[in-house]
Amino acid sequence: MPLKAAFNKSAISTVLVALLVLSAVILWRVFRKPELPDGIAYGNGRIDASEYDIATKQAGRLDSVFVQEGDMVSANRVLAVMNTDDLMASLKEIEAQMHGAVSDRARASATVAEQESEQVLAEKDYDRYSNLYRQEVVSKQNLDQASARKSSIAAVVRATQAQLAAATSSIDIIRARTQIIRNNIEDARLKSPVEGRVLYRLAEPGEVLPAGGKVLTVLDLSDVYMTIFLPSEKAGRLAIGDEARIILDAAPDQVVPATVSFVSDRAQFTPKEVETQSEREKLMFRVKLKIDPVLLRKHIRKVKTGLPGVAYVRLSSSAPWPENLHVRLPL
DSSP states (O other): OHHHHHHHHHHHHHHHHHHHHHHHHHHHHHHSOOOOOTTEEEEEEEEEEEEEEEEOSSOEEEEEEOOOTTOEEOTTOEEEEEOOHHHHHHHHHHHHHHHHHHHHHHHHHHHHHHHHHHHHHHHHHHHHHHHHHHTTSSOHHHHHHHHHHHHHHHHHHHHHHHHHHHHHHHHHHHHHHHHHHHHHHHHTEEEOSSSEEEEEEOOOTTOEEOTTOEEEEEEEEEEEEEEEEEOHHHHTTOOTTOEEEEEETTEEEEEEEEEEEEEEEEEEEOOTTTSOHHHHTSEEEEEEEEEOHHHHHHTGGGOOSSOEEEEEEESSTTSOOOGGGSOBOOO
16 A cells, blocks of 8 residues: 555656646747847837827916826817916907007007198298298298298107107007917917827816916827837947837737837946846847837727837848748737
């Protein structure tokens, strides 16, 4: 019996070891990195997109927010509205000032026209008295009086013309101030500058925000990219526009095409969340891989940021893509 028990125990141990070896082989085959040609390099990264903060231009109270986090928004869509009661009151006040300034300019213009007519008559009187004085028909005193009247009216005309110019200038100033108020009213309607997805809702209706206060953050889903880090001997062989491939952990059966849009001109340590500690100890170059905006637009509702994955870059145009890195996109 002891011999039989020992035999059974040995058999069980052998089976367990065999199962462990088989599991290790399966895991190795599943998770091992594929063999890559010399002209292909890879790096880990996360999908990211450009972010736009939707913020207030002036301090004020937030009236309404029309979207929630995760909502898709189109370019120029109104996402929130600030209270404009004070601005509307200022607009009415400035419009009243405009009416007064227009009336002042009209009166000044009429006065100028009237006085210019008198000036014409005074100049004709002076010319007539000059001729009569040369004919010795009138005295020097009569000529001097005509000359004084001519000069006096000319001075009055210049003064009223200055008043007309001031009234016109006031209208221009009021018109500019009116436009500023109208612009501020329009800017109180907070719009999305891009087509994308609402990432954060940072304020709620009723809150009083300072100038530049953030209300929402919108992801630009037409500018999606992954950042990876490569050593100098590989980054130095890259050029803007080189082909790349991205495989996300969440969709390992899909291969997304991309292009190199940026290569840092300075080396840096790799961020902690990207690589292992041994690789972080090396100086690496940041490389940005951008996904085609046309492709993104076709699948815009499926685009998600923050997803981890692996990106592959072709260091030489003559290097063929391995079979497993041929483009495979979702339907």
